Amino acid sequence: MEQVIFYCFAALLLFASSMVITVRNPVRAALFLILAFFTSAGIWLLLDAEFLAMTLVLVYVGAVMVLFLFVVMMLDIDLAPLQEGFTQYLPLGIFVAALITIEMIAVLGASHFGLDIVAAPIAHPEGYSNTKEIGLLLYTIYVYPFEIASVILTVAIIAAITLTLREKKSKSQDIDKQIKVQAKDRVRIVKMEAVKKQESES
Amino acid sequence: MTFEVSNMALALPEMFMLAMACITLLAVSFLGKNGAKAAYSLSQLTLAITAIIIYQSLGQTGTTFDGTYIKDGFSDVLKLVICLINMLVLLYSTSYLKARDLFKGEYYVLAIFSTLGMMIMVSAGHFLTIYLGLELMSLCMYAMVAMYRDSFVATEAAMKYFILGALASGMLLYGMSIIYGVTGNLSISAVSASIQAGSLDNTVLSFGIVFLVIGIGFKLGAVPFHMWLPDVYQGSPTAVTLFIAAAPKIAAFAMAIRLLVGGLGGAYEYWQDMLIMLSVLSMIIGNVVAIAQTNIKRMLAYSTISHIGFILLGVLSATQEGYAAAMFYALVYSLMTLGGFGMIILMSRQGFEADQLDDYKGLGRRNPWFALMMLILMFSMAGIPPLVGFYAKLMVIKSIVDINMLSIAIVAVLVSVIGAFYYLRIIKLMYFDAPEQKQLLEAPSDMRVMISINGIAVLMLGLFPGSLLALCASIFPL
Numbered sequence: 001m002e003q004v005i006f007y008c009f010a011a012l013l014l015f016a017s018s019m020v021i022t023v024r025n026p027v028r029a030a031l032f033l034i035l036a037f038f039t040s041a042g043i044w045l046l047l048d049a050e051f052l053a054m055t056l057v058l059v060y061v062g063a064v065m066v067l068f069l070f071v072v073m074m075l076d077i078d079l080a081p082l083q084e085g086f087t088q089y090l091p092l093g094i095f096v097a098a099l100i101t102i103e104m105i106a107v108l109g110a111s112h113f114g115l116d117i118v119a120a121p122i123a124h125p126e127g128y129s130n131t132k133e134i135g136l137l138l139y140t141i142y143v144y145p146f147e148i149a150s151v152i153l154t155v156a157i158i159a160a161i162t163l164t165l166r167e168k169k170s171k172s173q174d175i176d177k178q179i180k181v182q183a184k185d186r187v188r189i190v191k192m193e194a195v196k197k198q199e200s201e202s
Numbered sequence: 203m204t205f206e207v208s209n210m211a212l213a214l215p216e217m218f219m220l221a222m223a224c225i226t227l228l229a230v231s232f233l234g235k236n237g238a239k240a241a242y243s244l245s246q247l248t249l250a251i252t253a254i255i256i257y258q259s260l261g262q263t264g265t266t267f268d269g270t271y272i273k274d275g276f277s278d279v280l281k282l283v284i285c286l287i288n289m290l291v292l293l294y295s296t297s298y299l300k301a302r303d304l305f306k307g308e309y310y311v312l313a314i315f316s317t318l319g320m321m322i323m324v325s326a327g328h329f330l331t332i333y334l335g336l337e338l339m340s341l342c343m344y345a346m347v348a349m350y351r352d353s354f355v356a357t358e359a360a361m362k363y364f365i366l367g368a369l370a371s372g373m374l375l376y377g378m379s380i381i382y383g384v385t386g387n388l389s390i391s392a393v394s395a396s397i398q399a400g401s402l403d404n405t406v407l408s409f410g411i412v413f414l415v416i417g418i419g420f421k422l423g424a425v426p427f428h429m430w431l432p433d434v435y436q437g438s439p440t441a442v443t444l445f446i447a448a449a450p451k452i453a454a455f456a457m458a459i460r461l462l463v464g465g466l467g468g469a470y471e472y473w474q475d476m477l478i479m480l481s482v483l484s485m486i487i488g489n490v491v492a493i494a495q496t497n498i499k500r501m502l503a504y505s506t507i508s509h510i511g512f513i514l515l516g517v518l519s520a521t522q523e524g525y526a527a528a529m530f531y532a533l534v535y536s537l538m539t540l541g542g543f544g545m546i547i548l549m550s551r552q553g554f555e556a557d558q559l560d561d562y563k564g565l566g567r568r569n570p571w572f573a574l575m576m577l578i579l580m581f582s583m584a585g586i587p588p589l590v591g592f593y594a595k596l597m598v599i600k601s602i603v604d605i606n607m608l609s610i611a612i613v614a615v616l617v618s619v620i621g622a623f624y625y626l627r628i629i630k631l632m633y634f635d636a637p638e639q640k641q642l643l644e645a646p647s648d649m650r651v652m653i654s655i656n657g658i659a660v661l662m663l664g665l666f667p668g669s670l671l672a673l674c675a676s677i678f679p680l
Contacts, residue, residue, distance in 0.1 A: 107405055107406055107409040108406070108409075112403050112405060112406050113383065113406075117403070118383075140205045140268075141205075141268040141270075142268075142270070142330070143208075143267060144208075144213075144267035144268075144270045144271055144331065145270060145328070145330045145331055145334055148322060148331065148334040148335065148338060149334060151220060151315065151318070151338060152334065152337055152338050152341060154315075155312070155315045155338060155341050155342055155345075156341060158227065158308060158311060158312065158315075158345075159312065159341060159342070159344070159345035161308075162306075162308040162312070162345060162349060163345060163348055163349070163351070
């Protein structure tokens with residue numbers, strides 16, 4: 001039963017991820033990405049990694065992808081230039097992709113990662129909590145990487161603000177400036193020679 | 203499960219730098235208009251004090267945070283150099299940034315965070331720490347390139363840098379996951395131990411190494427993963443180019459040593475052939491394509507690619523002498539690059555980038571002292587004795603000869619002769635061509651002192667390379 005579920009999810013995941021990169025409409029691509037996240041969350045559930053699965057759904061599907069969809073819908077993307085040269089590069093692309101796939105199957109297939117080489121994970125006892133285990137590891141052995149990850153998030157927000165914040169050029173009144181103003185700042189007095197209009201004689 | 207609180211004192215430099223980065227960030231946000239100046243002073247202070255802390259604790263070694271953090275001679279020396287180099291980088295770049303309305307506090311905050319990332323990479327004892335340090339460093343640099351929003355080329359460079367950098371990180375991460383699949387461990391020492399013990403699936407191991415080498419090659423800028431380098435160097439504001447060209451290469455070198463030598467040293471026969479490819483291609487393509495450039499930043503980018511080829515030459519020899527030679531080369535490279543890009547900053551002024559080769563015509567008449575410094579730097583990059591670049595090349599080629607790879611050594615010598623052409627062309631432009639601009643070249647006094655120290659350091663290290671060579675040799679084996 002578990003195998004059937006795994007293969008269903010795996011097939012769906014492969015389908016969804018290949019659709020992400022092949023569909024023309026970016027909104028559809030984003031929706032397929034959501035499907036890919038859901039199915040990988042399902043696969044993680046099979047591994048007893050409930051916490052990670054739930055986080056994936058909540059954070060990626062719930063927050064990141066929704067924001068992403070908003071952005072994609074707001075942007076007016078001209079699709080024509082994106083597809084230029086697609087057929088031109090297609091044969092080479094298919095060739096390289098096929099080559100890599102064959103190589104990866106040869107290396108990552110059952111002969112190297114089969115059950116006789118890598119043992120199946122042992123079933124967890126009753127009352128096992130994946131969340132608790134992650135918490136125990138994260139705040140003890142992996143506390144240093146954990147802290148660095150938090151620094152990376154800080155940097156991300158600094159970078160995002162730096163790149164988007166423009167100095168505001170507001171139209172509001174600056175009272176100080178208005179009071180300090182003096183006549184010479186505003187009025188320019190130009191001295192002109194009085195010139196008598198010459199009468200044309202003809 | 204028992205847990206002991208780690209000995210945090212070993213990681214004092216990183217912790218101090220993180221605290222200071224946060225203080226600088228607060229200063230920037232509360233001081234308003236004076237924030238940039240305060241951030242500049244604070245960042246210089248941070249780097250200086252961190253350097254002092256590292257210097258004070260030289261000789262102390264150990265691991266902490268359950269093996270995710272290593273403090274050894276290698277990490278201490280490289281961290282010290284990274285701090286010093288970045289101090290000089292910030293010193294060089296201030297006037298450039300002021301002239302282009304880029305003098306902002308955030309720039310310095312990002313610079314400190316980026317330095318923190320480099321330090322984390324250098325003293326990483328775990329694949330995760332290496333990856334996170336790399337991301338911290340790179341993320342800051344992407345933002346620094348993109349900060350010059352008014353410039354179209356800078357934005358384009360930032361996009362290229364970001365996308366290719368993310369791709370490279372993905373490759374590296376995939377390689378790490380494969381290595382984890384084979385060895386069942388992500389800690390560098392544990393990976394090394396399980397390779398020593400043997401009985402691993404070598405096909406999968408070499409498959410993982412392929413991806414690790416690709417990731418390292420991307421970050422170093424080795425051919426065929428070099429295409430981002432000229433575009434990013436040319437497109438970024440010169441101050442940022444200086445930043446991303448100098449210290450991050452040391453960090454990337456440290457990453458290569460930690461991963462390939464520290465973790466996978468026992469499986470060197472797998473990565474040696476790959477590095478030979480990268481190294482030879484980098485030396486040839488870097489030196490030959492540099493000849494065709496008219497933009498000096500682009501030319502120095504291709505020159506960087508060829509230098510990376512030489513650094514890899516030392517690593518691929520897989521001997522302790524080779525690693526020491528590669529480390530010597532990496533340190534010397536960052537010093538020379540600092541001078542080279544510093545000179546471009548010195549020549550530039552508001553509205554004038556000085557990034558064309560023709561801008562250097564007649565520099566010998568406009569300012570003989572600067573021309574002399576540039577001459578020293580160019581001669582050193584070309585590898586002409588008695589300058590330090592010569593010893594760097596000599597040592598890596600010697601390490602290759604020692605393992606009987608004569609043909610590669612011959613290629614290395616030949617390409618450095620080809621490479622000498624474009625370095626000498628700059629000297630010809632400076633001394634034998636008539637200047638296009640008549641006025642004398644003026645520079646602020648701190649910049650003048652800086653470029654002089656930089657040039658003289660290259661000369662003095664060339665005359666007396668012994669102590670630095672001995673230092674590098676004393677560090678290996680790790």
